[in-house]
Amino acid sequence: MARKILVVDDEAVLAETIAYNLEQAGYHVITAADGNSALDAARSERPDLIVLDIMLPGMDGLEVCRQLRRENKTATTPILMLTARGDEIDKVVGLEVGADDYVTKPFGRRELLARVRALIRRSDYVPGGEGENGEEPEQERRSANRELVAGPLRIDLAGRRVNCRGQDIELQPKQFELLAYLVRNRGTVLTRDQLLHNVWGYDYVGDTRTVDVHVRWLREKLEEDPANPKLIQTVRGVGYVFRW
Numbered sequence: 001m002a003r004k005i006l007v008v009d010d011e012a013v014l015a016e017t018i019a020y021n022l023e024q025a026g027y028h029v030i031t032a033a034d035g036n037s038a039l040d041a042a043r044s045e046r047p048d049l050i051v052l053d054i055m056l057p058g059m060d061g062l063e064v065c066r067q068l069r070r071e072n073k074t075a076t077t078p079i080l081m082l083t084a085r086g087d088e089i090d091k092v093v094g095l096e097v098g099a100d101d102y103v104t105k106p107f108g109r110r111e112l113l114a115r116v117r118a119l120i121r122r123s124d125y126v127p128g129g130e131g132e133n134g135e136e137p138e139q140e141r142r143s144a145n146r147e148l149v150a151g152p153l154r155i156d157l158a159g160r161r162v163n164c165r166g167q168d169i170e171l172q173p174k175q176f177e178l179l180a181y182l183v184r185n186r187g188t189v190l191t192r193d194q195l196l197h198n199v200w201g202y203d204y205v206g207d208t209r210t211v212d213v214h215v216r217w218l219r220e221k222l223e224e225d226p227a228n229p230k231l232i233q234t235v236r237g238v239g240y241v242f243r244w
Contacts, residue, residue, distance in 0.1 A: 002026055002027055002028040003026075003027050003028065003048040003049070003120055004027070004028045004029075004030065004045060004046075004047045004048050004049075005022055005027045005028070005029050005030075005047055005048065005049045005050070005051060005116065006029075006030050006031070006032065006038070006041050006042055006045060006047040006049070006050045006051070007019050007022070007029055007030070007031045007032075007051045008031070008032045008033075008035075008037075008038040008041075008050065008051065008052045008053055008056065008061065008064070009031075009033070009051075009053040009056075009082065010033045010034060010053070010055075010056055010057055011053075012033070015031050015033070018051060018112065019031055021109050021112065021113065022112075022113075022116065025113055025116075027116075030045055030047065033056075033057075034056055034057050034058050034059070035056045035057075035058050035059025035060060035061070035063060035064045036058060036059060038050075038052065038056070038061075038064050039059075039064060039067060039068070042068055042073075042074050042077065043071070043073060043074065046073065046074075046077075047077065048077070048078075048120055049077065049078045049079075049080065049116060049119055049120055050068070050077055050078070050079045050080070051080050051082065051112075051116070052064060052065060052079055052080065052081055052082065052099070053081075053082040054081060054082065054083055054084075054090050054094065055084070061081060061082075061094075062090075062093060062094060062097050065079055065081070065094065065097045065098050065099055066097045066098065068098070069097065069098035069172065075170060075172070076160075076172055076173055078100045078101075078119040078120065078173055078174075079098065079099045079100055079101075080099070080100065080101050080102065080103060080115055080116065080119060081094040081099040081101070081102040081103070082102070082103060082105060082107075083102050083103070083104055083105065084104070084105055091104075091209075092209060092213065095209075095210060095213040095214070096213060098172060100119055100172065100173055100174045101115055101118075101119060101174075101200065101210075103115055118200060119173075146158045148180065148183050148184065150183045150186060150242070150244050151231065151244035152164050152165045152231075153179075153183065153222070153231070153244075155179065155180055155183060157180065160176055162176065162179065164221075164222050169221050169222065171218075171221065172217075174199065174200075174214055175214055175217055175218055175221075177199050178195065178199050178211075178214050178215070178218065179218055179222075181195065181198055181199050182195075182232060182240065182241075182242040183242055185242070186241075186242045186243065186244060187241065187242075187243065188241065189235045189238055189239060189240070189241045190239050190240055190241065191238055191239040192208035192211045192212070192239050192240075193208065194239065195211050195239065195240070196208065196210065196211060211239075211240075215232055215240055218232055219231075219232055230243070231243065231244060
């Protein structure tokens with residue numbers, strides 16, 4: 001069955017072009033031209049991915065994203081934001097409110113399809129990884145249902161669920177994948193470029209603030225004191241490391 005993608009853009013020509021390219025690649029596409037219609041379509045159609053323009057009449061794309069992330073049915077649906085060239089603030093804010101990735105206008109067909117495929121692919125499985133010695137750490141117990149255990153964390157890879165200190169934690173797709181990758185590689189300092197390549201799944205053309213934003217989200221949800229993180233630590237000038 002073809003994957004379903006919701007394209008939200010009030011520029012009719014651009015929306016039709018995006019829809020055509022996605023359909024040619026084998027996807028089933030539905031469209032919406034404003035924020036309220038986008039919310040209705042996301043709730044009723046349950047798309048596998050949403051391509052969402054920030055600049056929309058009425059309710060803008062950022063507010064649409066915020067609302068979708070608050071609802072159980074759409075909380076984990078991958079969202080690819082469309083931003084105007086040079087609008088760095090929009091890119092960062094888009095990630096802050098729950099977008100998984102962004103592409104800057106104007107963009108090419110290949111770039112769009114690469115990002116769409118990566119988001120859908122990554123929503124289907126968790127990226128791999130190894131411990132410090134090239135093998136899975138002994139503490140990383142992998143049961144029949146593929147579970148990672150690290151300190152206060154229990155990560156159900158098959159069910160894509162996270163429990164921390166006995167509390168179930170809801171994570172968006174990229175947050176989940178980043179956490180799983182960090183835990184798989186516990187004790188190893190990972191650069192931002194490494195994380196972009198291995199978690200986002202392609203040669204990312206954006207900037208490394210994407211990683212910083214997602215790490216901050218994880219800390220807010222997992223750390224007892226996000227200002228003084230114990231699990232996901234910063235290695236200044238290099239990147240991040242999961243320690244336990």
